[in-house]
Amino acid sequence: MEPTRTTDGENEVGTLRQLRPALALFIGDAYRTETLPANLLQGQRDYFGAHTFERIDKPRGKHFHVEWSRPGQPMVKMK
């Protein structure tokens, strides 16, 4: 499938091609937002349900949990 938009630079066309075509059509404000408040949402989920979160400075797939009710709220790396 063709990219939804083309740009002048070949590299940019290349990177745009990597966008999921159907979703690339979704040019809403959320889509063009680098950091969404889903970080707060992940914090909420970890708080009440121990659902864990990933960190921006750690590889994807590594999950962390804060022991919210313990003194000092230590962060634990999950296995």
Place this chain on the structure above:
Amino acid sequence: MDQDAPQCEVGFIGLGVMGKNLALNLADNGYNIAAFDVDHDKIADVTQQDILENGSERIVPCSSFTELLSKLSSPHLIVLSVPAGHPVDDVCHKLIDAGICADDIVIDTGNSKWNDTVRREQEYEGKFLFFSTAVSGGEVGARFGPSLMPSGDRYAWARIEPMWKAIAAKVDPDTGKPIERFEPGNPVIEGEPCATYIGPNGAGHFVKTVHNGIEYADMQLICEAYHLMRSCLDMTPKEIAAIFREWNQGLLDSYLVEISAEVLEAVDSDTGQPLVDVILDCAGQKGTGLWTAVSALEVGSPATTITHSVFARALSALKEDRVLASKHLSGPQIDAAIVGDRGEFIQQLHDALYCSKICAYAQGFQLMKTASDEHDWDLDFAGIAKIWRAGCIIRAVFLQSITNAYDTDDDLHNLLLDPYFAEQISNYQSNWRQAIAKSTLLGIPCGGFSSALAYYDSYRTETLPANLLQGQRDYFGAHTFERIDKPRGKHFHVEWSRPGQPMVKMK
């Protein structure tokens, strides 16, 4: 086998985070438990914690289903806390093999799909009584008082009721606020318990599903308020936490606002940064929000804010796409002139959050009403609002007002039509609209706020452009339409390509 084995009142199968805490809660309320888990370490873990907290053995470890049944007084009462799906059926079959009887009760407390519950009740009929109870409140709720949504056979409920009312969260009947005490061995026994019979078969799990859908919306709306303060006012997480704490003293007083402040105050010890800034902004989900959205689409109940919240999580998960798109797709800059006065903007966000939240609950209750009518569940909405006042994730002072609304009119068509809520939105809507207008002009997404406003504005619109839509459908697909001046159920079609475009009355 030990001939002096204690006669336990309750069998407990599945001792994960929720199961372990529910079992300890039951023990605190005087129940002797026979406990089993396929992972024997988990059995040891719960019995050790029980002895550590209590000194005596109230939870008896069992190494097989047969042993568990032998420790129970008859007829057996068994609670399951195993992952939703196949594991539930797997345990049910093993219990049948171990000799469970027709009069025995098995209660599924997992996050099961409500239609699985309907199927199971039929499938196990005659073998044992399959009963379901949806549990909300997370780990802490399970331990010290969850909100419980039981459904199934009425006879089974009569036997289960005292147990669930004992362990459930409690509400002060005078204030409508939770009575909380987080002390092992000292459960809250006073107040109104957050456990009420919901209805037959899958009703309880359906209601819990909608609860989670509302929870998704509630969380998304709070995140939007945070995002706008952060981006438009350049506030720090700590400053925003202070605003949330202030909001938590008023109309928005709720568990989710409270914990949002806690999360925003937390600092990452590794980097010294606010914790929220090191958490990756990709939201996970476990399915119940999705099921609410799917149910809403299936029965045609417009739960737009709930559905948006599910999609907002999906969109957040497209992190790589967004990073790329942020470099390619243009949008406006933050313009202080549009933001306006800081205090005024914060108040506008408060009112937007409040009005949007009312709409999200209105959508959830409307969905439950539609499903209740379709399945003949005869749901008691005041009763449901009551058991959500404590123990569960969406607990909020606000739920007392919903309780009052349905207490006053148990046939209320939509929460928005309740005089109190109608007046609330009337008072706060101008700020709600301002907040959305500003976010739109500033390019900060607020799909939760705006989907709620679109729901509100559509709901109060006498004539929607669905008349043009019906015309389009008739044009290309001969789908016919009704007329405003003819009785409902009479369908008409225009022969669009014929000269004079005559209208035909369909038979």
